[in-house]
Amino acid sequence: MHVHEKFFIGGEWVSPAGTGTLEVRSPATDEVVGSVPDATSADMDRAVAAAREAFDHGPWPTMTPAERADVMTAVSAELQARTEDLTKLISLEMGAPYIFSMFGHVISATAVLDYYAGLAREYAFEEYRPGMLGNSIVRKEPVGVVAGIIPWNVPLFITMLKLGPALAAGATMVVKPAPETPLDAYVLAEVLESCGLPPGVVNIVPAGREVGEHLVRHDGIDKIAFTGSTAAGRKIGAIAGEQLKRVTLELGGKSAAIILDDAVLDEVVPQLLPAALMNNGQACVAQTRILASRGRYDEVAEALAEAVRAFKVGDPLDPATECGPLVAERQRERVEGYIEAGKQAGARIAVGGGRPAGLDRGWYVDPTLFVDVDNSMVIAQEEIFGPVLSLIPYGDEDEAVRIANDSDYGLSGSVWTGDVDHGVDIARKVRTGTYQVNLLDMEFGAPFGGFKSSGVGRELGPEGLEAYLEHKSIYVPLDHQPTLR
Ligand code: NAD
Numbered sequence: 046m047h048v049h050e051k052f053f054i055g056g057e058w059v060s061p062a063g064t065g066t067l068e069v070r071s072p073a074t075d076e077v078v079g080s081v082p083d084a085t086s087a088d089m090d091r092a093v094a095a096a097r098e099a100f101d102h103g104p105w106p107t108m109t110p111a112e113r114a115d116v117m118t119a120v121s122a123e124l125q126a127r128t129e130d131l132t133k134l135i136s137l138e139m140g141a142p143y144i145f146s147m148f149g150h151v152i153s154a155t156a157v158l159d160y161y162a163g164l165a166r167e168y169a170f171e172e173y174r175p176g177m178l179g180n181s182i183v184r185k186e187p188v189g190v191v192a193g194i195i196p197w198n199v200p201l202f203i204t205m206l207k208l209g210p211a212l213a214a215g216a217t218m219v220v221k222p223a224p225e226t227p228l229d230a231y232v233l234a235e236v237l238e239s240c241g242l243p244p245g246v247v248n249i250v251p252a253g254r255e256v257g258e259h260l261v262r263h264d265g266i267d268k269i270a271f272t273g274s275t276a277a278g279r280k281i282g283a284i285a286g287e288q289l290k291r292v293t294l295e296l297g298g299k300s301a302a303i304i305l306d307d308a309v310l311d312e313v314v315p316q317l318l319p320a321a322l323m324n325n326g327q328a329c330v331a332q333t334r335i336l337a338s339r340g341r342y343d344e345v346a347e348a349l350a351e352a353v354r355a356f357k358v359g360d361p362l363d364p365a366t367e368c369g370p371l372v373a374e375r376q377r378e379r380v381e382g383y384i385e386a387g388k389q390a391g392a393r394i395a396v397g398g399g400r401p402a403g404l405d406r407g408w409y410v411d412p413t414l415f416v417d418v419d420n421s422m423v424i425a426q427e428e429i430f431g432p433v434l435s436l437i438p439y440g441d442e443d444e445a446v447r448i449a450n451d452s453d454y455g456l457s458g459s460v461w462t463g464d465v466d467h468g469v470d471i472a473r474k475v476r477t478g479t480y481q482v483n484l485l486d487m488e489f490g491a492p493f494g495g496f497k498s499s500g501v502g503r504e505l506g507p508e509g510l511e512a513y514l515e516h517k518s519i520y521v522p523l524d525h526q527p528t529l530r
Pocket residue numbers: 194195196197198221222223224252253254255256257258259261272273274275277278280281295296297298328329376379428429430
């Protein structure tokens with residue numbers, strides 16, 4: 046059992062103001078595997094005050110970027126030393142298959158931190174620009190105190206997408222883990238404590254929605270960094286607009302994978318399927334709409350069906366498992382509701398559609414492939430967030446691009462082709478923030494984020510750092526040559 050009774054606030058372990066607890070249940074067994082205190086608004090006030098103090102009076106914002114990078118590197122090394130424990134913990138709390146938990150959650154998280162430590166060392170936080178009446182020093186200063194609102198689907202990695210650039214920038218942060226998955230955040234807190242991070246730079250306070258919204262609205266917060274549902278993102282964006290807070294929103298997706306006629310199916314399917322079903326289908330970048338030409342439709346349907354059927358469902362802690370359970374009972378109900386909606390709309394189930402035999406405990410659903418799907422159906426338009434794929438036919442390439450773009454979302458997409466240059470041409474026509482040609486990838490040096498309802502702003506790359514910086518222009522006389530920091 047992983048039982049925690051305090052919050053990490055101001056560099057200390059602090060008792061909660063209230064008495065509520067959040068029980069963490071294994072999605073694979075529904076057994077309670079841990080508990081943490083459920084923060085109240087008073088706890089959040091305390092965390093914001095600590096982050097405010099650390100920003101307004103602490104050393105972190107004025108340390109050199111290289112000094113901050115040294116602390117970040119130490120945090121990354123300590124997390125790396127705990128990779129195996131973290132991998133198991135994340136599989137336990139949210140059901141990610143062990144191998145994906147290790148690479149997609151833990152190793153990716155430390156790699157993002159390493160990337161931002163490296164960027165902090167080389168980034169020009171001050172630049173000199175010659176002008177007409179005067180010269181300018183363009184300074185990039187930390188944005189202030191950040192509220193990091195984290196979803197349950199990739200908790201440590203998504204925390205690091207915010208914490209990495211915030212730390213590099215010199216900002217301070219209150220992290221609110223999702224109530225389903227707070228356990229890994231306690232390991233992060235222990236590591237931050239052991240690596241000499243100044244008090245209050247990072248505060249970790251698990252809570253539900255209402256207290257999360259209190260954090261978002263808090264006067265002491267300068268910027269909100271949110272990942273989660275589009276519905277919650279709209280609400281948080283509205284609050285940020287009203288209060289003129291800086292905001293980054295990473296929301297849902299309904300990405301289309303276009304299989305062109307020159308693609309070699311035997312090469313495509315083993316790469317596309319993990320991209321489509323990753324994290325038990327609970328990934329914003331999952332390639333859940335698969336587009337095949339009418340001429341090859343049956344061939345693609347057959348190849349996909351065979352691969353989906355072979356996808357190994359089971360205990361997330363078993364390294365052979367490819368698909369674990371959904372995070373919670375309500376998530377399974379939601380996914381099963383979509384499967385029913387697909388059937389009602391006239392799509393045909395080629396594989397799955399039910400619950401896997403022999404897995405009577407936990408929130409499992411069969412990896413499911415719908416064929417004969419029209420892009421206007423609910424299953425092709427809404428984010429299901431489960432292992433449910435839709436195979437959609439197209440006539441020619443223009444129609445494929447049109448279908449890919451016929452979505453409220455615009456997060457990711459992919460094209461599978463024998464000609465990479467041609468794939469890049471297709472990528473140029475699809476309105477999404479990231480695009481993959483013949484591979485499953487997410488490059489940490491390039492910006493990540495959404496067009497349309499998939500979000501506002503970018504994480505990763507230098508653009509992700511700039512989301513935690515305010516620009517300041519200082520004009521100096523023409524004959525003055527300043528020393529830059
Ligand atoms: P959610 O968006 O409601 O919750 C995500 C995080 O935001 C949690 O920490 C939650 O406590 C917090 N939150 C929610 N509303 C808030 C508010 N008004 N103010 C402050 N914090 C708030 O997601 P959910 O209910 O856990 O899942 C519902 C659906 O959202 C899923 O089925 C899935 O479709 C989608 N989802 C998408 C992503 C993604 O990465 N795109 C991640 C998680 C969930």
